Amino acid sequence: MAGLLSQLREQQPQKEDLPYLETLVRAFSQQPETQPPHPESEPSPILLDPLSAREQEVLYLLARGASNQKIAETLVLAIDTVKHHVSNILTKLDVTNRTQAVAHARMLGLLANGG
16 A cells, blocks of 8 residues: 555655645554654654644644633634534544543644644
């Protein structure tokens, strides 16, 4: 699979917007889980389905303890839209609640700047 993805990337060098393809190629090039991690290395914040810019904004506000209502007011969104973004964040981070999402995001370094 990694070889096919690399071939696809080489066939499409003129296209600048292939972030998902790049994420998949990087995921396949990581060391297998059977090898012990190097103690000086930090966990890689690679998500197979990266958070969108808006989801990152919502995550930052979640980390600050904002309610859905406050997030909606701050980002000028409908409450249902905020709930949709929160649901996407939980799915992408593979967690079940907001507290876990914030903790996992911090572990991945997604909230390094003030989150």
